[in-house]
Amino acid sequence: MTPVLLIAFNRPDLTQRVFSEIRDAKPERFFFFVDAPRSEEEAKKVNAVKQLVRQIDWPCARELIFPEKNLGHTYGPVAAINRIFEASEEAIIFEDDCLPHPTFFRYASEMLEQYRNEPKVWSIAGGNYLNPNPAHPWSCWFTPLTSTWGWASWRRSWRKADFTLSRWPELRKTDWLKKSIGNAFIADDYAGGFNKVYASVGTPNFVGWDYCFNFSMLLEGALDARPAVNLVSNIGFRADASHTKEQTSYADFPVAAMPFPLRFPSHIEPSIKFEVSFYKQNRLNYHPWRYRIRHLPLVGSWVSSVKQRVRSLVRSSYF
Numbered sequence: 001m002t003p004v005l006l007i008a009f010n011r012p013d014l015t016q017r018v019f020s021e022i023r024d025a026k027p028e029r030f031f032f033f034v035d036a037p038r039s040e041e042e043a044k045k046v047n048a049v050k051q052l053v054r055q056i057d058w059p060c061a062r063e064l065i066f067p068e069k070n071l072g073h074t075y076g077p078v079a080a081i082n083r084i085f086e087a088s089e090e091a092i093i094f095e096d097d098c099l100p101h102p103t104f105f106r107y108a109s110e111m112l113e114q115y116r117n118e119p120k121v122w123s124i125a126g127g128n129y130l131n132p133n134p135a136h137p138w139s140c141w142f143t144p145l146t147s148t149w150g151w152a153s154w155r156r157s158w159r160k161a162d163f164t165l166s167r168w169p170e171l172r173k174t175d176w177l178k179k180s181i182g183n184a185f186i187a188d189d190y191a192g193g194f195n196k197v198y199a200s201v202g203t204p205n206f207v208g209w210d211y212c213f214n215f216s217m218l219l220e221g222a223l224d225a226r227p228a229v230n231l232v233s234n235i236g237f238r239a240d241a242s243h244t245k246e247q248t249s250y251a252d253f254p255v256a257a258m259p260f261p262l263r264f265p266s267h268i269e270p271s272i273k274f275e276v277s278f279y280k281q282n283r284l285n286y287h288p289w290r291y292r293i294r295h296l297p298l299v300g301s302w303v304s305s306v307k308q309r310v311r312s313l314v315r316s317s318y319f
Helices: 012-025 040-055 072-087 103-114 176-181 184-200 209-220 272-286 288-294 299-318
Strands: 004-008 029-034 061-065 090-095 098-100 121-125 140-143 151-154 223-227 232-234
Touching: 004 012, 004 072, 012 040, 012 098, 029 040, 029 072, 061 072, 072 090, 072 209, 090 098, 090 103, 103 121, 103 151, 103 223, 121 209, 140 272, 176 184, 176 209, 184 209, 184 272
Parallel strands: 004 029, 004 090, 029 061, 121 223
Antiparallel strands: 090 151, 098 232, 121 151, 140 223
């Protein structure tokens, strides 16, 4: 089986659930990253997470990555993923709130093998949060947007990730993002995310390694593979989360078994219609007024023009 990385911090109850699925899968190589605590009070929870190493009772080569200082929710995962791709050409990666269905391990391993030498396929996601899930003749479909709530990829993709978004200031002035994604609504949403990440680059509050990974994929014109059924549930939507503090329609989304043998698509082409369906079902419900008002005819253009004007004023004032 493909090497597995578990990225954890201070939520022992969630980590235990994800670890138990990994334990049942028995990967031959297991990497376990636990970030350092930020306070004495937090140290108790972090130490409880580290105690899970006692449950590694299957034959495997294990590597424990326990930094002495807290790296944070962006630099920490990046360091952990860097390490597994130094040691392996491909990997399956979980954070502590990404609970996989048992069939995800086989699915990810077979997908990694199938598309190992296909540079157009950048990563393998475990999430499919469409409800109802449309009938699909294949075991997966492709999208220009990544999903890193339980995923897999290759060293060849990870090493191309640009964690500075160096080309974003140039590209955001063009229609590159809209053309790359294939939908103006989604592109506008992602532009906001890229702006936030770019503003944090080089600061202690750097956020959004996953956005950087997706940005780099878009630059390459590559795609993420999504499963025909949901294989990973995010169980971490609660107050102690780093990002997912609010409940959404895709929190604790139910998983289902992937049928085998896998049926691979005859062509590697993006199916943006599925992403549009996801946005209609989930993002509009997550921030209903923000998205609906912003994307009414003319309103979206007005908001974008105001934002551009504000950016110009800020640049002229400070630079």
